[in-house]
Amino acid sequence: MFLLFTGTQYSRRDQFSGWTGSFTELGAGDTLAFQVWFVSTPPLVLSLLLAQIDYTGDDLTTRVWTWLSALEVALYLISISAYFALYFLKRLDVYSYGLFIAYFSFGVFLYFATLFLRDVKEYQKRKKYKSFVLSQAARAGIITMIMACVTTFALSAMLRVPIEGTLLNVFVELSLNSIACADQAAFVSAFDASAANASCPALPNCGYATYEDLCQAVQYAPMVQALTYDLFHVHLFILASWLIISILIFGTGRALAEDGYSHLLSRHMLVAILLGLASLILTLFSFVRLLILVLRLSSPRPAAYFDRTDLMNKYELPLTCYGNCNSICFHAQLALYFLILFALNFDFILKKIVDQLRANLNPKPDPDGAQKELVDQAIKELRRKEWDDDAPSFYFIRADWVRVSCSHKSLPRMQTLLKDGHLTKKKIPLASAFREPAFCGGSIMASILFVSHRWEEQSQPDVDGEQLKAIKAYLEKHPDIKWVWFDYSSMPQGDDRTPEEKAEFQLMLAAIADLYLTAHVLILLDGSYASRFWTLMEAWCSMQMVTSDGLRPATEAECRYTIECIHNADDKHDGEGLVDKVSTKTPEEMYRILKKPDVNVTNKNDKVAMLPVIQKTNEHVIETFQKQVILPEPKPAVATAAPNPVPNPVPALEKRYAIGSCVFVKRSNGEETLAYVNAYDAEEALYTVEIGTLGSGQTEKCHDKDLQAASVGTKTTRWPNIFS
Numbered sequence: 177m178f179l180l181f182t183g184t185q186y187s188r189r190d191q192f193s194g195w196t197g198s199f200t201e202l203g204a205g206d207t208l209a210f211q212v213w214f215v216s217t218p219p220l221v222l223s224l225l226l227a228q229i230d231y232t233g234d235d236l237t238t239r240v241w242t243w244l245s246a247l248e249v250a251l252y253l254i255s256i257s258a259y260f261a262l263y264f265l266k267r268l269d270v271y272s273y274g275l276f277i278a279y280f281s282f283g284v285f286l287y288f289a290t291l292f293l294r295d296v297k298e299y300q301k302r303k304k305y306k307s308f309v310l311s312q313a314a315r316a317g318i319i320t321m322i323m324a325c326v327t328t329f330a331l332s333a334m335l336r337v338p339i340e341g342t343l344l345n346v347f348v349e350l351s352l353n354s355i356a357c358a359d360q361a362a363f364v365s366a367f368d369a370s371a372a373n374a375s376c377p378a379l380p381n382c383g384y385a386t387y388e389d390l391c392q393a394v395q396y397a398p399m400v401q402a403l404t405y406d407l408f409h410v411h412l413f414i415l416a417s418w419l420i421i422s423i424l425i426f427g428t429g430r431a432l433a434e435d436g437y438s439h440l441l442s443r444h445m446l447v448a449i450l451l452g453l454a455s456l457i458l459t460l461f462s463f464v465r466l467l468i469l470v471l472r473l474s475s476p477r478p479a480a481y482f483d484r485t486d487l488m489n490k491y492e493l494p495l496t497c498y499g500n501c502n503s504i505c506f507h508a509q510l511a512l513y514f515l516i517l518f519a520l521n522f523d524f525i526l527k528k529i530v531d532q533l534r535a536n537l538n539p540k541p542d543p544d545g546a547q548k549e550l551v552d553q554a555i556k557e558l559r560r561k562e563w564d565d566d567a568p569s570f571y572f573i574r575a576d577w578v579r580v581s582c583s584h585k586s587l588p589r590m591q592t593l594l595k596d597g598h599l600t601k602k603k604i605p606l607a608s609a610f611r612e613p614a615f616c617g618g619s620i621m622a623s624i625l626f627v628s629h630r631w632e633e634q635s636q637p638d639v640d641g642e643q644l645k646a647i648k649a650y651l652e653k654h655p656d657i658k659w660v661w662f663d664y665s666s667m668p669q670g671d672d673r674t675p676e677e678k679a680e681f682q683l684m685l686a687a688i689a690d691l692y693l694t695a696h697v698l699i700l701l702d703g704s705y706a707s708r709f710w711t712l713m714e715a716w717c718s719m720q721m722v723t724s725d726g727l728r729p730a731t732e733a734e735c736r737y738t739i740e741c742i743h744n745a746d747d748k749h750d751g752e753g754l755v756d757k758v759s760t761k762t763p764e765e766m767y768r769i770l771k772k773p774d775v776n777v778t779n780k781n782d783k784v785a786m787l788p789v790i791q792k793t794n795e796h797v798i799e800t801f802q803k804q805v806i807l808p809e810p811k812p813a814v815a816t817a818a819p820n821p822v823p824n825p826v827p828a829l830e831k832r833y834a835i836g837s838c839v840f841v842k843r844s845n846g847e848e849t850l851a852y853v854n855a856y857d858a859e860e861a862l863y864t865v866e867i868g869t870l871g872s873g874q875t876e877k878c879h880d881k882d883l884q885a886a887s888v889g890t891k892t893t894r895w896p897n898i899f900s
Contacts, residue, residue, distance in 0.1 A: 203341045410463050413456070602659070694736075763793040
């Protein structure tokens with residue numbers, strides 16, 4: 177549309193305040209051309225965002241450009257190039273150089289815009305990309321209208337003192353070189369000797385109707401030039417602020433409310449914020465000066481007023497800079513924005529440099545092999561320090577926090593909750609869990625809820641927050657639940673996991689089926705739940721009962737699962753169908769179901785690794801029950817000769833009682849107390865037991881000789897308060 181406007185103005189010869197010519201020849205025309213470019217940029221960016229809105233799955237994060245969006249950008253560039261050509265027809269050398277610089281800069285902009293847009297889509301797909309685009313549409317509309325209004329406001333004043341674009345810099349030089357209008361002969365002599373006269377030798381008064389009009393234009397040229405730069409400053413700040421703050425920082429997740437915007441407090445971000453404040457101060461100065469300039473240019477003083485050579489500098493607009501100073505300030509502000517972008521992306525740039533240096537130092541790196549070695553080492557270290565296969569450790573969310581205090585749309589990932597102090601690490605003795613599953617009441621599993629759900633997107637399981645709503649509703653109905661396990665929030669997530677976090681993840685993943693076999697399970701059933709490997713396995717586990725003879729389908733009294741339908745699922749079709757599909761299946765039958773190609777899994781290696789485990793579930797359950805009955809008698813370690821024998825050696829004993837197993841503690845008066853094994857110190861050969869029930873908090877340290885195994889399922893009248 178602006179190209180059509182420029183075409184109609186090119187051949188017209190209008191009169192502007194004593195000057196006759198085409199609007200495209202004026203400095204105001206040049207300024208308008210650049211401002212239209214600025215004003216049209218937000219709609220272009222918004223158009224690119226809208227072009228991605230219908231993508232789903234992997235396309236949302238990989239595809240950016242289509243033939244249609246590329247054609248749109250090409251038409252945008254052609255239109256801008258065409259109307260600039262009409263404005264700079266008399267300055268083709270400037271136009272050609274400027275066009276080369278503009279196309280190169282725009283190419284760099286599109287490259288980085290593509291990278292940032294992928295980051296935006298990767299992050300926003302976990303939130304809600306459509307709502308993000310809607311919010312950006314509102315912001316783009318607001319800033320476009322603001323820039324259009326400011327441009328119209330400034331342009332109305334610039335046309336009161338029309339100056340041809342080719343003469344603006346020459347007029348500024350004349351105005352600042354002590355020239356006055358009162359001495360016409362001196363003015364004409366200086367004008368004839370300047371480059372201005374060479375630009376319009378055949379036109380009397382250089383195209384102006386009178387000498388007074390010409391002298392007034394010369395005197396006000398510094399104001400017109402300053403207004404041009406100020407308009408650039410203000411619009412550049414508005415546009416850069418939107419792109420940097422709204423899209424680059426918040427759009428890509430560099431600033432997250434979930435972690436208290438902690439990333440904004442990193443050093444490079446603080447530097448960027450300080451540079452942004454400096455840019456804000458410069459822009460405020462430009463905006464205030466713009467307001468003053470528009471008022472002065474809207475009612476320019478007559479040429480007779482300028483009877484002294486210092487009126488413009490000292491009285492018309494003091495405490496400002498003219499001429500080359502404006503150009504220097506403008507380019508300094510451009511450099512300031514580049515520094516801000518560099519500071520914002522310093523961590524990304526530094527990571528690239530470090531990765532490149534590492535690649536140069538190691539020409540043939542094996543990142544997968546090195547990473548696997550680090551993870552294997554971390555697993556060994558975890559097993560040495562704290563991990564126990566008989567009592568695996570898991571992170572749980574406090575149920576009260578989920579019920580009352582959680583204000584998030586969906587549960588945050590595990591690393592965020594751990595940092596905020598909302599996770600508690602607890603050991604789950606499998607012997608206790610198998611002996612007393614959740615439905616028994618009073619056991620450690622009775623207060624824990626495991627959530628079985630489908631991940632709605634690869635990096636975000638709960639896009640719309642429906643799953644969290646269902647979890648909160650369940651917790652309101654079950655105040656006895658104290659802890660919640662939700663995989664995304666209870667296991668380390670993301671590609672940025674450390675080797676230690678990956679090791680912890682692998683150990684937890686290998687043990688998770690045992691917890692679904694014994695805990696309360698909330699099944700969040702949607703239309704695709706039954707087609708996923710992990711969810712189908714979890715649902716099957718929740719409908720089974722562990723016994724010393726292996727698995728069997730749970731009876732109604734032993735029921736531990738609750739099905740809550742979300743999205744398009746319904747109780748009749750999906751709920752009953754899921755129960756019919758898996759509740760009565762044996763491990764072998766479940767193995768055949770999960771092996772089918774229509775049961776999908778994101779990581780195919782998970783399916784390969786877990787299928788043999790599912791097939792041998794009966795053997796694993798029987799073995800776990802056997803562990804908690806009676807282990808072999810303790811025996812001294814085999815003595816070996818040592819060059820420097822330690823005096824009074826204490827023979828090391830093998831662990832006899834499994835973690836979580838039920839034992840009697842022998843008292844000096846001959847009585848026995850029921851307890852559960854909580855931990856074992858191999859160096860001291862001491863057991864830590866909890867008196868009464870697991871989780872009671874009343875612990876004692878005992879030697880092997882002070883303990884006696886209690887058979888599974890033992891009930892005795894010696895402790896009526898426990899088994900009542």
